[in-house]
Amino acid sequence: MADGERKKTQEVARRAGTGGELSGRTVLIVDDDPAHVAHVREGLAPRGYVFKEAHDGTQALSAIRESRPDLILMDVEMPGLGGVEVCRIIKANAGEDGFGFIPVILMTARQAAGKVEGLELGADDYLVKPFDMLELSARVKSMLRLKLLQDALVEKNRELDRANKELAKKREELLALSRTDGLTGLYNRRCFEERLSEEFARSRRYQSPLSLVMLDIDHFKRINDTFGHVFGDQVLKAVAQTTRARLREVDMLARYGGEEFIALLPETAPQDALKVCERVREAIAALGVEHVGADGRPQQVRLTASLGVATVPSNDLETAEALLRAADAGLYAAKGAGRNRVQQ
Ligand code: GH3
Ligand code: MG
Ligand code: MG
Ligand code: MG
Numbered sequence: 026m027a028d029g030e031r032k033k034t035q036e037v038a039r040r041a042g043t044g045g046e047l048s049g050r051t052v053l054i055v056d057d058d059p060a061h062v063a064h065v066r067e068g069l070a071p072r073g074y075v076f077k078e079a080h081d082g083t084q085a086l087s088a089i090r091e092s093r094p095d096l097i098l099m100d101v102e103m104p105g106l107g108g109v110e111v112c113r114i115i116k117a118n119a120g121e122d123g124f125g126f127i128p129v130i131l132m133t134a135r136q137a138a139g140k141v142e143g144l145e146l147g148a149d150d151y152l153v154k155p156f157d158m159l160e161l162s163a164r165v166k167s168m169l170r171l172k173l174l175q176d177a178l179v180e181k182n183r184e185l186d187r188a189n190k191e192l193a194k195k196r197e198e199l200l201a202l203s204r205t206d207g208l209t210g211l212y213n214r215r216c217f218e219e220r221l222s223e224e225f226a227r228s229r230r231y232q233s234p235l236s237l238v239m240l241d242i243d244h245f246k247r248i249n250d251t252f253g254h255v256f257g258d259q260v261l262k263a264v265a266q267t268t269r270a271r272l273r274e275v276d277m278l279a280r281y282g283g284e285e286f287i288a289l290l291p292e293t294a295p296q297d298a299l300k301v302c303e304r305v306r307e308a309i310a311a312l313g314v315e316h317v318g319a320d321g322r323p324q325q326v327r328l329t330a331s332l333g334v335a336t337v338p339s340n341d342l343e344t345a346e347a348l349l350r351a352a353d354a355g356l357y358a359a360k361g362a363g364r365n366r367v368q369q
């Protein structure tokens with residue numbers, strides 16, 4: 026029910042001296058006999074509930090859908106859809122995406138017939154007409170208390186669910202953060218090393234080629250010294266982006282250290298790895314990173330990088346460390362041979 030309506034009813038009940046957390050709760054009375062509905066309403070009136078009425082099972086179902094009552098008082102014998110059948114439908118839809126838990130008190134003129142069946146189907150209580158109004162009132166009260174407790178539990182569960190989801194998200198974010206290099210957004214060295222040992226093992230098992238590339242920016246110290254550290258950082262980002270764009274999705278690129286990058290190329294034989302490295306080298310050499318000087322004039326700063334590459338399986342590379350060392354040796358040789366080149 027609408028908050029406004031509930032407040033108003035609570036206020037009325039408070040003034041009438043009934044008050045309490047139960048006033049303003051919605052009670053749906055279902056009976057094909059209007060006189061009986063009126064009788065029940067009258068009997069419960071001092072409690073300050075909000076009443077809804079239905080006069081057959083079908084009406085009852087639409088009233089439930091519309092007003093989500095906190096309690097249903099329902100006649101068993103009605104033309105068409107009977108109370109027991111409606112009860113069955115309510116209880117079959119008691120899930121969170123259905124009606125939720127709504128207590129049902131069945132009312133019937135019959136003595137024992139239908140009583141057991143109704144309770145078996147999930148009716149929460151049972152009254153035989155004609156009943157004592159004080160007893161009805163007391164049972165309604167206790168059922169509503171149950172409903173309130175149940176609602177609180179459901180709400181608590183939802184809160185827990187939300188908190189759990191939030192935690193899982195945070196965990197994911199932290200995990201991603203722990204794998205990422207803050208400046209370039211590439212994987213960091215630790216993450217790379219984990220992946221290297223996995224890929225190395227896989228390459229071993231399936232005898233599939235695995236290439237490892239080490240890339241180091243040439244004379245990076247000069248760039249820093251000439252244009253400043255902040256600009257140097259921009260260059261690192263540009264190199265990271267350019268290199269990443271030249272690799273395949275399955276290749277892993279990481280920042281290995283200051284101005285050193287490292288790439289893992291699964292299923293890549295020496296000749297293909299060379300081609301990839303050449304492509305990367307050319308792209309970096311063609312890159313111009315814009316620097317705006319103190320005089321406000323922009324300038325395209327050019328740079329180059331050297332690359333070393335090694336591939337397994339190979340007779341003399343028995344471990345992932347050996348593969349790393351071989352690529353590093355290639356890089357060292359590329360530097361020695363004049364930089365801006367690839368060495369296998
Ligand atoms: P070489 O061609 O032999 O590689 O020369 P180099 O100047 O690139 O090599 P060196 O190892 O002498 O210098 C690397 C420089 O990279 C020194 C260091 O200050 C700088 N550097 C390392 N990490 C960062 C960083 O995160 N940002 C910036 N701007 N500079 C960095
Ligand atoms: Mg009836
Ligand atoms: Mg160095
Ligand atoms: Mg360098």
Ligand code: MG
Pocket residue numbers: 241242283284285
């Ligand atoms: Mg270096």
